[in-house]
């Protein structure tokens with residue numbers, strides 16, 4: 001006889017059960033859960049926009065809001081009534097906004113839909129979240145207590161860390177986030193690399209570093225989406241993503257608060273590293289919410305090699 005539904009549910013570990021077993025404190029686990037639920041609504045929005053691509057009109061005949069702004073609205077509205085969030089900062093907003101009574105414990109940073117320009121080509125995109133206890137500005141390493149990202153691809157997956165390892169969940173057909181990999185651990189060295197920016201805009205030191213990776217046989221894996229590119233390194237257990245300082249933009253392209261620090265938090269929890277070329281990404285002082293930074297993130301061998309080679313005169 002096949003397995004009954006009770007046997008099945010006995011074996012699966014869903015997100016809430018996992019966080020409870022891992023000892024994540026109650027308000028933080030409720031907040032992470034609510035954000036994971038928002039991922040389902042954002043995914044529904046992406047599907048709605050895909051229907052448009054397929055020539056189907058929005059059922060109400062209204063103008064559709066840009067997907068990234070719509071995702072931001074969904075997230076903000078959900079967090080506003082969560083009871084756990086006093087401030088919200090998003091790539092879509094000019095400034096940090098108060099959304100609670102002021103008594104709540106957490107500040108949430110969000111890139112609600114990173115890689116939205118890839119939607120029309122049907123590539124994976126994602127949501128990136130940082131959860132902080134104190135002010136997100138001026139402080140470094142100690143402000144972030146958890147981070148997560150959701151990948152909208154052929155499957156919807158989520159990786160979270162609340163400082164007790166990094167864990168992957170897959171959204172199943174029943175709408176539950178089910179544990180697929182606990183305690184992701186990177187190897188010392190990987191075999192793929194994702195170098196952002198145009199070669200002609202790279203600095204000489206960065207160019208030498210990439211030449212070195214090519215000569216060591218690293219395979220190119222660059223999708224143009226930060227979330228799937230980082231996800232690939234975590235799931236394949238090693239490799240390097242970089243978006244470096246460019247000749248015309250010494251701070252690179254990616255945002256420290258919304259994109260880089262949450263991913264650095266998760267990467268470190270998986271035994272990897274993340275630097276701006278020299279300093280750990282999590283130690284870089286955030287002076288304004290739109291601050292950019294170069295990044296080298298991935299398994300230890302490659303990140304240390306970057307640090308060494310960029311340091312040379």
Ligand code: AFP
Pocket residue numbers: 113114115116117118196197224225226227253254
């Ligand atoms: P969009 O959100 O505008 O698609 O940008 C995506 C992104 O911020 C990040 O997800 C990618 O890693 C990076 O830009 C890709 O940049 P390039 O297009 O310069 O390679």
